[in-house]
Amino acid sequence: MSTRTFISRLAVGGICTAVALSATACGAGGPATTSGSAGTNTVNVLVEAGGHAVLTGVAEQCKQNAGVDVNFVELPYDGMFNRLSSEFSSGNVSFDVAALDSVWLPSFKDAVQPIDEIFTDEAKKDIFPSLVKEANVDGHFIGLPAWTNAEIILYRKDLFEDTKNKADFQVKYGYELAAPTTWKQYQDISEFFTKDGIYGTDVKGGVETEWLAHVLQAGSPMVLDGDKVVIDNAAHKEALDFYVSLVKDAPSGAAQVDWAAAQNLFNQGKTAMTRFWAHAYRQIPADSAVAGKVGAAPMIAGSAGIGGVPGPWYLTVPKATKNTEAAKKFVQCAYDYNDKGIESNLGLASRISAFEKYQDKEGYESFGPLIETLNGEATATRPATEKWQQIVDTVLVPMLQKAVAGGDSATLLADAKKQIEDLLK
């Protein structure tokens, strides 16, 4: 057979197979389902790719103990909101449970069912207070926090414990070098370690959460106080000035630094400290320059105390699912076997008892600081408005980028207030 004939036959064979498979409406995964898996004990769970790992252990336990089979639909974060909008608005959903980022809860509150029965008194005590509050929308609990996160302080233990560094720091600043607990200490330590090709910290102009945590620490609600825009108040300015004050001790190009860049810088040993999500502690590559040399501490405190912005994901049950019973069973499993998420590579959960169970174990040193931050007196969730993502993308991040590039904080905050008020009209 000539090559040409072979290629032609191969092409014809391929086309026939593809057409035949499409005629049966099959993908490589098997026959298609339209909306969830109606009336069965199989549930389709829509989850962001990173969260899949956290729920895998839960799914195994759920199958074993509750007889619920789980199919995961993994999607990238950037596309999930569009997908959810599309399916919720059509009323024809392909999933029975959806894991929602906390900022999306207000947008989809009308498309999901109440799951009040899961929030027993015992459950409410075992979930961080800010999350219990956020899960309750218009008097009903609509999402179970499957896992949560918050920014803590990660620092280079080897540098902090170095005898010469300790002595030099004591001489220069008049107090002992240790993990920072206040803004002033964070500034001093950042300045101290900015030498010999290392920077004291990073400053992330590409993301807003960290600055918002400082706003909470300064004693103000984030951006909105009820319906009132308070972004131009003294606490916001104080937090922004503190944020910008660290630019001199951070790698250049702060306006473009986001989570990935900051994590890389720290893992490469370029920064002595970072304020970062707690899960990063367990994700330091084994061949990293800083592996085994990292310590964890709670988020720093301002005048209002320790404050962080929790980053929970909520399991919700769409109103349009035809498999509510099995879906709710799975959500209950996610509460009952919540600690299974900790054993995943992401190492996160949402129940206080789950974190406490592991906090003294080797490799989980970040859990103590995480619990302390999540329980911090100034810790609060993001404002519950459908426009929040829009506010972040079009106002807060551009404002921060201008601020770290040298813009006047008062003017920037005043402009931001006007823009937000226009968005909320």
Place this chain on the structure above:
Amino acid sequence: MRVAERIKHDGGTPAKAAAAPSLPPAVVRPRKRRGVNREGLEAGRRSTRTLLWILLAAAMVLYGFPFLYLLFTSFKTPIDTIAVPPTILPKEWTLENYTNALGRIGVLASFINSIQTAIISTVLSLVLAVPAAYGITRYKTLSGRIFIMAALVTRMVPPVAIGIPLASMMGTLGLSDTPIALSIAHTTISLPLSIWLMSSFFEAVPKDLEEAATVDGCSRLGALWRVVIPVVSGGIAVTAIFAFLASWNEFLFALLMTAIRSQTTPVVIANFQTQFGLDWGSMTALAAVYSIPVILLTLLLQRKIVAGMTLGAVKG
């Protein structure tokens, strides 16, 4: 014959010029100048060719570098992939990223889905574009002209604007999460381009060919099938490649319309970037593997593509 004329007649070769006896210097001068011109011309050609090669090499580097960087990154260790500042070559070569990427659940199925979707979409595009383009070019009616312009309208609308309604429609038709639904969506992208491409190829085929076939007893369809289509087969190959690539690399519709059964590889590749981190190594490894079928296809059809692209170039 005067010397100058003889030189012209002889082609001005130095040997023939030398054979001319007692040539006055004034007459020889032009011969010498012509010799210099030829050398200059040769040198000019050489430098033009060198310049072209340099430009070609620069263009190749410009286009090829991102792919080479992706390829090299796929062989780096996890810490190397995120090095600051980045390195081009791996410090240590490893296949770990390929093991991770290909070992991930659903990757093989996504490859099959991508192939299946791309083939169906390509076939659909060709089946619809070939007769449409033939009709438009041969009948040259006002409605045909309006149709071909209108076909471009779908290319002018941002895909996200039609993606969500399309996903809803597929759901209503009971085609959610199937390769056929995604193929239909992809055909909306490739069909306008296919019609335009095929129209230009059909334009290049002389009508005389068809008329000759008709004289020999072919019907209009017979002439199309037996004479015109073989002539534009290169063009069909080009169109098929474009349609295949449009589907193969498409992300947005795949994101909106697929779930467990029909998720394609671009979505799986994107899943390596999560809210909790970016697995560069695995992402680049899977992207490198995913590009192999397209490279092979292009190489296999290379001659047809070149033939298709030059089709009509000598139309006169």
